[in-house]
Amino acid sequence: xxSASRWFMGVLAVAVTTAVSVGAFNVVVDPWGLNYWxxxxxxNRAKPDVVRYSxxxxxxxxVRLKPTGAVFGTSxxxxxxxxxxxxxxxxxxxxxxxxxGATIEEIQLFVQQAHAVSKLRRIVxxxxxxxxxxxxxxxxxxxxxxxxxxxPLIGWRPYFSWKMFxxxxxxxxQQPSLTPYYLMNGQSDPAFMQQWxxxxxxxxxxxxxxxxxxxxxxxxxxxxRFELQKGSAPSSIDHLRELAEFAQREGIELRLFFSPTHxxxxxxxxxxxxxxxxxxxxxxxxxxxxPIAQRANGRISIWDFADYSAITAExxxxxRDATTRMRWFWDAQHYKPELGNLVxxxxxxSGTAGAFSPPGYxxxxxxxxxxxxxxxxxxxxxxxxxxxxxxxxxxxxxxxxALRTQGIRLN
Amino acid sequence: xxxxxxxxxxxxxxxxxxVYFLICRLQHALAAQVWLxxxxxxxxxxxxxxxxxxxxxxxGFNYAVSRTILICSGDRTARSALAFxxxxxxxxxxxxxxTGFFLQNLGAMAGANPGLLNITLPLGISFFTFTQIAFLVxxxxxxxxxxxxxxxxxxxxYFPHLLAGPILHHREMMPQFEDARNQRLLPENFARGLLxxxxxxxxxxxxxxxLADIANAGFSQPGQQALIDAWCxxxxxxxxxxxxxxxxxDMALGASRMLNIRLPANFDVPYRALSIxxxxxxxxxxxxxxxxxxxxxxLGGNRGGALATARNIMLTFVLGGLWHGAGWTxxxxxxxxGMALVVERAWRGAGAALPNWLAWLLTFTFVNxxxxxxxxxxxxxxxxxxxGMAGLRGTGALxxxxxxxxxxxxxxxxxxxxNKAADLAEQCxxxxxxxLATGALLATCVLxxxxxxxxxxxxx
Numbered sequence: 080x081x082s083a084s085r086w087f088m089g090v091l092a093v094a095v096t097t098a099v100s101v102g103a104f105n106v107v108v109d110p111w112g113l114n115y116w117x118x119x120x121x122x123n124r125a126k127p128d129v130v131r132y133s134x135x136x137x138x139x140x141x142v143r144l145k146p147t148g149a150v151f152g153t154s155x156x157x158x159x160x161x162x163x164x165x166x167x168x169x170x171x172x173x174x175x176x177x178x179x180g181a182t183i184e185e186i187q188l189f190v191q192q193a194h195a196v197s198k199l200r201r202i203v204x205x206x207x208x209x210x211x212x213x214x215x216x217x218x219x220x221x222x223x224x225x226x227x228x229x230x231p232l233i234g235w236r237p238y239f240s241w242k243m244f245x246x247x248x249x250x251x252x253q254q255p256s257l258t259p260y261y262l263m264n265g266q267s268d269p270a271f272m273q274q275w276x277x278x279x280x281x282x283x284x285x286x287x288x289x290x291x292x293x294x295x296x297x298x299x300x301x302x303x304r305f306e307l308q309k310g311s312a313p314s315s316i317d318h319l320r321e322l323a324e325f326a327q328r329e330g331i332e333l334r335l336f337f338s339p340t341h342x343x344x345x346x347x348x349x350x351x352x353x354x355x356x357x358x359x360x361x362x363x364x365x366x367x368x369x370p371i372a373q374r375a376n377g378r379i380s381i382w383d384f385a386d387y388s389a390i391t392a393e394x395x396x397x398x399r400d401a402t403t404r405m406r407w408f409w410d411a412q413h414y415k416p417e418l419g420n421l422v423x424x425x426x427x428x429s430g431t432a433g434a435f436s437p438p439g440y441x442x443x444x445x446x447x448x449x450x451x452x453x454x455x456x457x458x459x460x461x462x463x464x465x466x467x468x469x470x471x472x473x474x475x476x477x478x479x480x481a482l483r484t485q486g487i488r489l490n
Numbered sequence: 491x492x493x494x495x496x497x498x499x500x501x502x503x504x505x506x507x508x509v510y511f512l513i514c515r516l517q518h519a520l521a522a523q524v525w526l527x528x529x530x531x532x533x534x535x536x537x538x539x540x541x542x543x544x545x546x547x548x549x550g551f552n553y554a555v556s557r558t559i560l561i562c563s564g565d566r567t568a569r570s571a572l573a574f575x576x577x578x579x580x581x582x583x584x585x586x587x588x589t590g591f592f593l594q595n596l597g598a599m600a601g602a603n604p605g606l607l608n609i610t611l612p613l614g615i616s617f618f619t620f621t622q623i624a625f626l627v628x629x630x631x632x633x634x635x636x637x638x639x640x641x642x643x644x645x646x647x648y649f650p651h652l653l654a655g656p657i658l659h660h661r662e663m664m665p666q667f668e669d670a671r672n673q674r675l676l677p678e679n680f681a682r683g684l685l686x687x688x689x690x691x692x693x694x695x696x697x698x699x700x701l702a703d704i705a706n707a708g709f710s711q712p713g714q715q716a717l718i719d720a721w722c723x724x725x726x727x728x729x730x731x732x733x734x735x736x737x738x739x740d741m742a743l744g745a746s747r748m749l750n751i752r753l754p755a756n757f758d759v760p761y762r763a764l765s766i767x768x769x770x771x772x773x774x775x776x777x778x779x780x781x782x783x784x785x786x787x788x789l790g791g792n793r794g795g796a797l798a799t800a801r802n803i804m805l806t807f808v809l810g811g812l813w814h815g816a817g818w819t820x821x822x823x824x825x826x827x828g829m830a831l832v833v834e835r836a837w838r839g840a841g842a843a844l845p846n847w848l849a850w851l852l853t854f855t856f857v858n859x860x861x862x863x864x865x866x867x868x869x870x871x872x873x874x875x876x877x878g879m880a881g882l883r884g885t886g887a888l889x890x891x892x893x894x895x896x897x898x899x900x901x902x903x904x905x906x907x908x909n910k911a912a913d914l915a916e917q918c919x920x921x922x923x924x925x926l927a928t929g930a931l932l933a934t935c936v937l938x939x940x941x942x943x944x945x946x947x948x949x950x
Contacts, residue, residue: 083678086920087677094929094930097934239937241938
């Protein structure tokens with residue numbers, strides 16, 4: 080062997096050793112929650128980076144656990160729907176496959192790929208207004224997540240990266256001070272959420288934070304545009320229709336629902352002058368699903384919980400009150416599992432969490448009743464507005480503050 | 491297929507090289523060439539097989555035209571065949587690259603909206619069209635050899651250069667493909683090829699892709715950049731483009747050298763240039779060579795007095811700009827360089843000279859400003875960023891983080907003071923220390939390959 084050949088072998092040996100060492104370290108620490116082979120309290124049980132890679136983590140969960148029942152949606156479904164609820168008892172290893180910032184297009188693609196890997200029989204999907212904004216686009220990580228479900232070899236790729244190596248180090252260094260974000264079923268751990276609310280200064284603070292975050296993060300600046308369709312691409316409603324048709328074609332039981340949001344979030348939408356879009360979104364979604372639901376003989380339905388009610392108008396603690404716990408909400412966008420359980424009761428008529436109250440909240444919507452329902456919603460909105468002037472002033476000031484940092488004035 | 495992908499690094503390149511030398515070892519030179527053609531076409535079709543018939547048709551057509559020119563050599567038919575061949579190539583390029591632009595502007599002038607034409611630019615079409623036009627012209631001039639179909643197909647489709655150059659010249663390539671000495675594995679070439687490939691990969695992954703974040707963010711909001719940020723954005727792009735394109739070229743040269751085929755150099759530390767003429771001798775050298783030999787000289791070059799020379803320079807650079815893309819921004823970029831060369835020529839003619847530091851500063855500043863047109867989505871966007879660079883939006887504060895500043899400084903230092911990757915690969919001593927360093931660098935790059943990041947010149 081001449082010197083050039085020896086040199087080449089040396090290069091190869093160093094490169095392979097380095098890459099394999101980094102990969103092995105990442106597999107063991109598993110900072111993005113991809114394999115859960117080794118879970119040790121104080122070593123790697125809490126994973127500070129996992130939320131940023133939730134698409135990937137949930138894709139790996141599908142491949143690893145092959146659930147037959149699952150929840151899909153955004154972080155609202157992820158934080159609010161309890162996988163220990165009795166509606167999942169006949170669906171072993173049911174998983175919460177919601178992830179933060181999911182758009183309806185992403186949800187559609189994820190559901191279809193997950194079904195290809197793990198024959199789904201029952202799915203529940205939370206629909207959020209902002210996840211239908213066509214200006215948001217698909218997160219680049221989604222392709223990697225879909226690839227990991229399609230081909231297990233691709234699923235190994237993230238381990239061989241400096242990005243995950245940095246996350247592994249971060250995981251080890253931060254370990255003693257952290258609470259895990261996820262339960263093993265993919266649902267956000269309520270203990271983590273409660274800790275986060277307290278550490279952030281209480282519910283009112285996180286409400287204000289989430290309302291500002293919504294303006295900054297979910298509406299493209301500076302025009303704050305909400306659109307169901309961008310250019311000639313399929314609209315968000317098309318993605319929903321495709322999703323429902325897919326479920327019907329594959330014989331999957333599907334429950335769709337407009338996610339419960341606190342009344343303050345509905346008011347934020349109104350102040351941002353998005354209310355007509357909000358009503359139009361609900362109406363179009365219902366009309367798109369209607370013919371498919373009719374063909375599915377009750378196995379597909381759509382419900383509305385994004386409404387004003389005693390639950391969604393739950394009063395907030397005072398600003399400096401970091402200890403009082405709200406019953407139904409973490410912040411303006413995210414509901415607690417207590418409310419999620421009521422939603423699941425309503426969707427499946429199980430009634431395990433007690434009688435649903437207040438009456439009239441959480442109705443099944445269809446082509447026949449949607450317009451009347453939206454008219455009623457407008458009335459309830461006006462009643463809320465009249466009774467909560469102080470809250471409204473606070474919301475408006477908060478939004479203006481968020482916009483000011485972007486150099487935008489609220490008209 | 492991208493050079494900076496797992497599929498290329500771990501599968502395509504090793505398999506292609508191994509099978510090629512295995513066939514060569516079995517004394518099947520033609521079969522080895524056929525293998526390289528097949529591998530190159532697979533490489534081309536990997537991303538989108540739709541355009542495979544296009545490149546095959548283009549190869550077949552140009553080969554047939556070249557044979558016609560040879561058979562009819564000396565009579566008017568040869569000239570007609572050449573004209574037909576060149577026109578057909580330009581029409582093909584024009585259809586895919588300029589139809590949308592032409593119709594849109596025609597519509598705008600007529601006050602109508604022709605709508606969007608969905609014509610996707612086939613990968614590498616600008617490169618393989620130019621390569622073949624040069625071959626036809628030289629065949630007509632009796633300056634080209636008479637290759638067999640396989641050799642010709644390999645010259646056009648050879649995977650290291652296919653998607654983004656260098657723009658090959660048949661004179662320097664075809665003899666190499668046929669040389670029996672190149673048909674056995676030479677460890678020295680393989681090792682130095684691997685080193686140059688690794689250095690190119692590092693330029694792309696560790697520098698260009700990091701700078702891309704700064705440039706992309708800035709160019710997405712060109713009207714919001716004040717003086718400091720606007721300059722950072724434009725400098726980041728200038729460096730990104732250099733490291734991206736020269737990184738690609740180093741990877742191409744390195745991969746090709748593993749097969750004992752030497753591709754021409756495309757870069758010679760261009761940001762050290764002391765004049766615009768000097769810059770074009772250092773930047774995208776094979777394009778400059780093509781434009782000079784097949785456009786500027788046939789137009790008359792500098793043989794017709796100052797005005798005619800200025801006209802020829804302007805035409806060459808405007809068309810060179812448009813070659814990069816169908817848009818007013820590319821036209822403006824080409825025209826700016828053309829004008830700069832005309833002014834520089836007049837300045838030199840007057841016998842005026844500048845100290846080197848000032849000449850470098852003026853050259854680099856001009857090149858950097860011209861890149862703004864090259865990168866911006868529209869003339870309005872380019873002007874918006876230039877307004878920021880001119881201080882019309884105030885000084886502002888530096889918004890880059892420590893990591894971003896470090897990458898920019900590293901990029902600038904390497905671009906201005908670093909050795910060429912080709913020189914490093916050539917002069918490096920193949921010992922334990924360099925094996926360790928190369929292995930570590932290769933691993934570092936591979937572990938940084940987390941997202942697909944196409945090369946900028948794939949768009950052209």
